[in-house]
Amino acid sequence: MYRIIERQDLTPTIKLMKVVAPAIARKAQAGQFIILRLHGHAERIPLTVADYDRDGGTITIVFQIVGKSTEELATLKEGDSILNFAGPLGEPSEIDNYGTVVCIGGGVGVAPIFPITRALRQAGNRIISIIGARSADLLFYESEMRSVSDRLQVVTDDGSKGQQGLVTDALGEILKSGAQVDLVFAIGPVPMMRAVAELTKKHAIRTIVSLNPVMVDGTGMCGGCRVSVGGTSKFACVDGPDFDAHQVDFEELQMRQRTYRKEEQAANEHYHQCACGRG
Amino acid sequence: MAEEVTGRNAMPVQDPKARVKNFHEVALGYTKEQALLEGARCRQCKKKPCSNGCPVGVDIPAFIALVKEGDFLGAAQKIKESNNLPAICGRVCPQEEQCEKHCILGKKHEPVAIGRLERFVADYERTAGPAAGSSGAVPTGKKVAVVGSGPSGLTVAADLTKLGYQVTVFEALHDPGGVLVYGIPEFRLPKEIVRAEIANVSKLGAEVLVDSVIGKIQSVDELLADGFEAVYVGTGAGLPNFMNIPGESLSGVYSANEFLTRTNLMKAYLFPDYDTPIKVGKRVAVIGGGNVAMDSARCALRLGAAEVCIVYRRSGQEMPARREEAEHAIEEGVHLNLLTSPVRIIGNSDGWVEALECIRFELGEPDESGRRRPVKIAGSEFTIPMDTVIMAIGNSPNPLISKTTPDLQTGRHGVLVADPATGATTKQGVYAGGDIVTGAATVISAMGAGKRAAAAIDRYLMRERSALISSTKPS
Ligand SMILES: Cc1cc2nc3c(=O)[nH]c(=O)nc-3n(C[C@H](O)[C@H](O)[C@H](O)COP(=O)(O)OP(=O)(O)OC[C@H]3O[C@@H](n4cnc5c(N)ncnc54)[C@H](O)[C@@H]3O)c2cc1C
Ligand SMILES: Cc1cc2nc3c(=O)[nH]c(=O)nc-3n(C[C@H](O)[C@H](O)[C@H](O)COP(=O)(O)OP(=O)(O)OC[C@H]3O[C@@H](n4cnc5c(N)ncnc54)[C@H](O)[C@@H]3O)c2cc1C
Ligand code: FES
Numbered sequence: 033m034y035r036i037i038e039r040q041d042l043t044p045t046i047k048l049m050k051v052v053a054p055a056i057a058r059k060a061q062a063g064q065f066i067i068l069r070l071h072g073h074a075e076r077i078p079l080t081v082a083d084y085d086r087d088g089g090t091i092t093i094v095f096q097i098v099g100k101s102t103e104e105l106a107t108l109k110e111g112d113s114i115l116n117f118a119g120p121l122g123e124p125s126e127i128d129n130y131g132t133v134v135c136i137g138g139g140v141g142v143a144p145i146f147p148i149t150r151a152l153r154q155a156g157n158r159i160i161s162i163i164g165a166r167s168a169d170l171l172f173y174e175s176e177m178r179s180v181s182d183r184l185q186v187v188t189d190d191g192s193k194g195q196q197g198l199v200t201d202a203l204g205e206i207l208k209s210g211a212q213v214d215l216v217f218a219i220g221p222v223p224m225m226r227a228v229a230e231l232t233k234k235h236a237i238r239t240i241v242s243l244n245p246v247m248v249d250g251t252g253m254c255g256g257c258r259v260s261v262g263g264t265s266k267f268a269c270v271d272g273p274d275f276d277a278h279q280v281d282f283e284e285l286q287m288r289q290r291t292y293r294k295e296e297q298a299a300n301e302h303y304h305q306c307a308c309g310r311g
Numbered sequence: 312m313a314e315e316v317t318g319r320n321a322m323p324v325q326d327p328k329a330r331v332k333n334f335h336e337v338a339l340g341y342t343k344e345q346a347l348l349e350g351a352r353c354r355q356c357k358k359k360p361c362s363n364g365c366p367v368g369v370d371i372p373a374f375i376a377l378v379k380e381g382d383f384l385g386a387a388q389k390i391k392e393s394n395n396l397p398a399i400c401g402r403v404c405p406q407e408e409q410c411e412k413h414c415i416l417g418k419k420h421e422p423v424a425i426g427r428l429e430r431f432v433a434d435y436e437r438t439a440g441p442a443a444g445s446s447g448a449v450p451t452g453k454k455v456a457v458v459g460s461g462p463s464g465l466t467v468a469a470d471l472t473k474l475g476y477q478v479t480v481f482e483a484l485h486d487p488g489g490v491l492v493y494g495i496p497e498f499r500l501p502k503e504i505v506r507a508e509i510a511n512v513s514k515l516g517a518e519v520l521v522d523s524v525i526g527k528i529q530s531v532d533e534l535l536a537d538g539f540e541a542v543y544v545g546t547g548a549g550l551p552n553f554m555n556i557p558g559e560s561l562s563g564v565y566s567a568n569e570f571l572t573r574t575n576l577m578k579a580y581l582f583p584d585y586d587t588p589i590k591v592g593k594r595v596a597v598i599g600g601g602n603v604a605m606d607s608a609r610c611a612l613r614l615g616a617a618e619v620c621i622v623y624r625r626s627g628q629e630m631p632a633r634r635e636e637a638e639h640a641i642e643e644g645v646h647l648n649l650l651t652s653p654v655r656i657i658g659n660s661d662g663w664v665e666a667l668e669c670i671r672f673e674l675g676e677p678d679e680s681g682r683r684r685p686v687k688i689a690g691s692e693f694t695i696p697m698d699t700v701i702m703a704i705g706n707s708p709n710p711l712i713s714k715t716t717p718d719l720q721t722g723r724h725g726v727l728v729a730d731p732a733t734g735a736t737t738k739q740g741v742y743a744g745g746d747i748v749t750g751a752a753t754v755i756s757a758m759g760a761g762k763r764a765a766a767a768i769d770r771y772l773m774r775e776r777s778a779l780i781s782s783t784k785p786s
Binding site: 118281299 | 484524529551553559561565566577578589
C-alpha cells in the first residue's frame with residue numbers, strides 16, 4: 033500500500049498528490065511515469081512523475097479527472113492509500129545542453145513538462161516556457177514553471193490570463209521573431225502536440241513529445257501501447273514515452289486512444305450508479 | 312487387477328454448450344473411485360519409461376503405487392520430491408508429448424492418464440492435506456533475489472527457502488504467478504490454485520514483492536550490492552511478436568498477451584464490476600496454432616463472440632497446442648482455418664478492423680524441423696469480414712534485464728545465455744532459467760530449470776561459506 037501524504041486541488045479538475053514510494057523516488061527521473069491501481073477491481077493507469085523527493089521518499093502525481101479511474105482517485109484524501117504503484121517506468125527524457133529550448137505544456141501536460149524543464153535548465157539550457165489552458169481557473173504551476181524558465185509565456189483560449197490564443201500561436205511568434213531555438217519539448221493533448229510538430233517541422237527544429245497511448249502493464253508485455261514512429265511500431269511504455277515528434281503518426285495515436293470510448297462511458301455510468309463507490 | 316483395462320478413465324468435463332458461457336474450469340477432475348480405477352491400470356514397469364519422459368523425472372510408478380493403495384497424500388508427497396507444483400502441472404503439462412508418450416500401455420491401448428492422476432492427488436492434498444508451514448530449515452544467513460514470479464522463479468524461491476536461504480521474489484506486475492496468472496485462463500487453471508501455491512511459497516518464508524520492475528526500480532547489480540549474494544532471473548518470454556503486416560495498429564487488433572492479460576489478470580470478463588475494458592466483436596480471428604492461440608480463441612467465445620476462427624499456416628497435425636486444448640476448443644465451436652495466413656488487416660474510416668485478407672498455403676518439402684514447409688498458393692488470396700484480430704504468433708524475451716545488466720550475455724532473439732545444467736549465466740552470482748533462457752517453452756521445463764539452478768546456487772553459496780569457515784578455523 034502506498035500512502036498519500038499530501039493532496040492539493042490545483043484546479044477544479046486537476047489534483048496533485050504526494051505518495052510515499054521511497055524506492056521509486058530514489059530512481060525516478062524526468063520523463064518517467066508510474067502505473068497505479070487503486071484497489072482489487074481497479075484498472076492500471078499510467079501517470080507521469082510530476083516530481084520526486086529522494087530524501088522524503090515521495091513521488092508527486094498530478095492528474096486530471098477525465099473518467100472513472102481518475103475520478104475515483106480524486107476521492108482519496110491525505111492518509112488514504114493506493115493499492116499498487118509501480119515505477120519508475122519508461123525511459124527518462126534525454127537531458128543535455130542543447131542551447132535554447134522551448135518547453136510547452138498544455139492543460140494537465142504542464143505537470144509532466146515541469147521536471148523536464150527543470151532538468152534542462154540545470155543542464156545549462158536557456159529556457160523559454162509556454163504554458164496554456166482553456167481559462168485562467170484551469171491554469172496551474174505558473175510559479176513553478178517561472179522558477180525554472182528564463183522566460184515564461186502564459187496563454188489561455190479565452191484570454192482570461194496571459195495572451196489569448198493557443199500555445200502554438202505563442203510558439204509561432206517566437207519562431208517568427210527569428211530567435212534561435214535548438215529544441216522544442218511539448219506535452220499536452222494530442223492535437224496540441226500534433227500542431228506543435230507541424231509548426232516546428234516547417235522550421236526544421238527538433239521536437240520531442242511525450243505520448244500517452246492506452247497502457248496496461250507498462251513493462252513491454254502487452255503491446256497495447258504501440259505507436260508508429262518513423263514507420264515502425266514502438267511500445268511507448270518501454271521505448272518511450274518520449275519520441276521525435278516529426279516521426280510520430282498522431283492520426284493513428286488519436287484513433288487508438290478512442291478504442292474504448294463506449295466502455296469508458298459505461299464504466300463511468302456504472303460508477304455513478306453505485307454512488308457508494310467502493311470504499 | 313488382472314483383467315485388461317484398455318481405455319483410460321475419462322475425466323468429467325463441463326458440457327461444451329454450457330461452458331462457453333462461463334469462465335469456470337472445463338475439466339472437473341477425477342473422483343476418488345475414478346482415480347483408483349485409473350491407478351490400477353499402471354503396470355509398474357521396472358524401467359519407468361514414463362519417468363524418463365518427464366522433464367523433472369517424477370517417480371511416476373511410485374506415486375501411482377501409492378494411489379492404488381489409496382494413500383493420496385503419500386502420492387502427492389512423492390510427486391513433490393521432484394515437482395513443487397503438481398496441481399498446476401497436472402492441468403497444463405503436455406503429457407501426451409512427455410510421460411504418457413512413453414507409457415507401454417499406449418503401444419496397444421491408451422496410456423495411463425498420468426496427468427489426471429497427478430492433478431487428482433494434488434487437489435486432494437490441497438483440500439484434505441495438512442496446511443503447509445514454514446520450512447523449518449536452519450538459516451544460512453544468506454540472501455538470494457529472484458526476479459520474476461512465474462513457475463521458474465517460484466520453484467527457485469521454494470527450493471532455496473527450504474535450504475535456509477532468505478529469498479525475496481521481485482515481480483513487476485501486481486499479482487505474482489507469471490503466465491499462470493496473466494496468460495492461462497481461469498477455465499483451464501483456476502487462479503485460486505495458483506494463489507494457493509504462492510501462499511505456500513510465502514509460508515515457507517520467502518518474501519514476494521509485487522510492483523517491482525527490476526531494471527527500473529533496482530538493477531541486478533544494485534541487488535548484488537544490496538546484500539543479495541545471488542540473483543536468479545526468471546523473467547519469462549513476455550514480449551509479444553507482431554507479423555509486421557499492414558493494419559496491425561488498427562483498433563481491434565490485439566497481441567494475445569494484451570487480450571489474455573486484460574481478460575485474466577485484469578478480469579475484463581467481469582467488466583464493469585472490474586474496471587478494465589475489452590472489446591470482442593462478433594467475428595474474431597486468432598492467428599497461430601499453439602496454446603496461446605487456443606486460450607485466446609476460447610476466451611473470445613466466452614466473452615461473447617459469435618464466430619471464432621484459428622488461422623494457422625501449417626496443417627492440424629503440426630499445431631503445437633496441447634492436444635486436449637485443441638480438442639476442447641473445437642468442441643466449443645472454434646473453427647480451424649488451416650494452411651492459411653493473413654496478409655493484411657483492413658480497417659474502416661474510424662480506424663477499426665473490418666476485414667482480414669488471407670492467403671492459402673500447401674505443404675511442400677520438409678524443412679529443418681522435419682515438418683513439411685508451408686508454401687504460398689499464388690493468387691489464393693481471399694477476404695473475410697472480421698471485427699477482432701488476435702496475434703498469437705509467439706513471444707520473445709523481454710530485454711529489460713539484459714539492457715540494464717551489461718555483462719549478461721544474450722543469444723538468439725535476446726535470450727539470456729545460461730548453462731543448461733546449472734543456470735549459471737556469464738555474470739558471477741547471476742543465474743537464469745525458464746522462458747528467458749529457452750524462449751517460450753513449458754511450465755514444467757521452466758520449473759526444471761529452476762530446480763537445477765536452486766541446487767547450483769546452493770553449491771555456489773555453500774562453497775563460498777565453507778571456504779570462509781575453513782579460512783577462519785584455527786588449524
Ligand atoms: C505515459 C503516460 C503518462 C500519463 N500521465 C498523465 C498525467 O501525468 N496526468 C494525467 O492526468 N493523465 C496522464 N495520462 C493519462 C491517464 O493515464 C488517463 O487519463 C487515465 O488512464 C484515464 O483513466 P479514466 O478511467 O479516468 O478515464 P477513461 O474514461 O477510462 O479514459 C479517458 C481517456 O483516457 C485515456 N486512457 C484510458 N485508459 C487508459 C490507460 N489505461 N492508459 C492510458 N490512457 C488511458 C484514453 O485516451 C481515454 O479516452 C498519462 C498517460 C500515459 C500513457
Ligand atoms: C497463454 C499461454 C498459455 C500457455 N499454456 C501452457 C500450457 O498449457 N502448458 C505449458 O506447459 N506451458 C504453457 N505455456 C507456457 C508457459 O506458461 C511458460 O513456458 C512458463 O510460464 C514460463 O515460466 P517462467 O517462470 O520462465 O516465466 P513467466 O511465467 O513468463 O513469468 C515471468 C515473470 O517475470 C516477471 N518479470 C518480467 N520481467 C521482470 C522484471 N524486469 N522485473 C520483475 N519481474 C519481471 C513477469 O511479469 C512474469 O510474472 C503457456 C503460455 C502462454 C502465454
Ligand atoms: S503497456 Fe503493455 S506493452 Fe506497453
